[in-house]
Every structure is written in structure tokens, then in C-alpha cells.
Amino acid sequence: MPDMFESRAYEFYSERLSTMKPVEGTVKRGELLPYHLKAADTALANAVKNPLILTKADLEEGKRLFNIYCAICHGSKLDGNGPLYNGGNGPYVAAPANLGSGPKASYTEGRLFHVMTYGFNAMGSYASQLDREQRWKIAAYIRSFRNNGAEAAAVLAHDSTQAVPAAPAVTAAPAPAAQDSSATK
Ligand code: HEC
Numbered sequence: 001m002p003d004m005f006e007s008r009a010y011e012f013y014s015e016r017l018s019t020m021k022p023v024e025g026t027v028k029r030g031e032l033l034p035y036h037l038k039a040a041d042t043a044l045a046n047a048v049k050n051p052l053i054l055t056k057a058d059l060e061e062g063k064r065l066f067n068i069y070c071a072i073c074h075g076s077k078l079d080g081n082g083p084l085y086n087g088g089n090g091p092y093v094a095a096p097a098n099l100g101s102g103p104k105a106s107y108t109e110g111r112l113f114h115v116m117t118y119g120f121n122a123m124g125s126y127a128s129q130l131d132r133e134q135r136w137k138i139a140a141y142i143r144s145f146r147n148n149g150a151e152a153a154a155v156l157a158h159d160s161t162q163a164v165p166a167a168p169a170v171t172a173a174p175a176p177a178a179q180d181s182s183a184t185k
Contacts, residue, residue: 032132039118048110052136062141065134069126074099078145094122099142112139 032051037044052058067076073092075082078100084092097104097120099112107115116135119125126135 032136035113035117035132037114042111042114045114046108046111048108048113050109050113050136050140052133052140054137054140058137059141059144061134062137062139062144065130066138066141069129070138073123078105078142096123100145107142109136109139109143112142 037048066074071082072084073082073096074080075085075096078098080096080098080100081087082090082096084090085094085096088095099105099107113135115123116126116130116138118127130138
């Protein structure tokens, strides 16, 4: 009964599987192109554009992922004061960056993606937990977040089937609030 001792399924890193790797220079279907910048390339990262054509559903997914992976430290209001830090009274001693206001609020989506990919000082990389598309969705969500915790209503109010432009620059005037509040949830 050799099949009970040795599985017939392909094993990771086995000789058999190694012949099945994607051809060099190709990308798995549905996966974004690899990110080639190195950890030290922060200046270049600032200029990298979000490759996704964002929909309202993408921003909502970015919000959902942010609240799972980031809010515990950075806070659901992005103020750098999530429950783990809790104004210095939490179990996590390093102060998470304020992503909602102050200097880090002007980080481009490219820079946010870069930080999630490589981590930054006390903060670890999220590249193994979040695939590239998920990291870009989170970056878009962070950039759409404005006015002390209010999301850019005009961006989120777009119909989910319709592509919306990437979040406006942080220096732009606040977007007018959408009339249809149900669409901003
Ligand atoms: C376990 C806590 C923790 C989690 C979870 C966390 N961070 Fe951080 N993050 C930090 C800390 C602490 C810093 C400040 C690091 C420093 O300045 O030394 C930081 C800094 C940052 C910065 C600023 C980096 C810079 O250049 O100054 C960004 C952007 C950021 N985090 C984004 C995120 C995103 C997006 C997520 C979710 C994918 C996330 N973080 C999850 C703790 C966390």
C-alpha cells in the first residue's frame, strides 16, 4: 500500500513540481506584474502609480482589509492610535504612524504600497499576508480617507461597476459630500 505512505499529490518543492513552475518572465493569470523596486527605493516608490482600475467595490475591499490588517495598530480612523497602541497604554510600545493627517497623510499610493511590501523600521512587511492587488486596494483606501476619518464620499459614491480615478492628491480641496448617503456605506 505505498499510496498510503507516500501521497500521490504533488508536494511543494518536490522534483515533480519544480518542472511545473511558470515559465521565467511570465506571470500567473490574474496576478499583477511583479514589483521590482528594492526596499531602499523609497523616492522611486513615491512615483509608482496604482495599476488597478479602481471601483467602489475595490475601495470597500481596501477598507475591509485595512481594518483587518492595519487598524489594530494604525486605528480605524488612521490616526495611529489603534487598540494595540492605545495612546501608549497598549501592549504594543512603538507608536504607529498617523496615516490620516500630518506628513504621512501625503504619502502616495505607491509609497503606501512600498511600506506594506517591505515594512518600515518597527513595522513588518505584509507581502506574505496580502497579495499585490490587496496591497494596492488598501493603498487606494488610505488615500481616499479624508477629513478626520470621513472617506472621500465622492469617490466612494461612484457606482461599483464604474471605474473611478485614483484618490485625489491630499492637498486638493475636500471633495463635496455625496447627496446619496446610502451609497457611501
Ligand atoms: C503591529 C502594528 C502595526 C500594524 C499591524 C501595521 N503597522 Fe504600519 N506602522 C507601525 C509602526 C510602529 C510604524 C512606525 C514605524 C517607525 O516609524 O519606526 C508604522 C508605520 C507605517 C507607515 C509609515 C512608514 C514611514 O515611511 O514612515 C505606513 C505607511 C504604514 N505603517 C502602513 C501600514 C499599513 C497599510 C498596514 C496594514 C497593511 C500597517 N501599517 C500595519 C505598526 C503597524
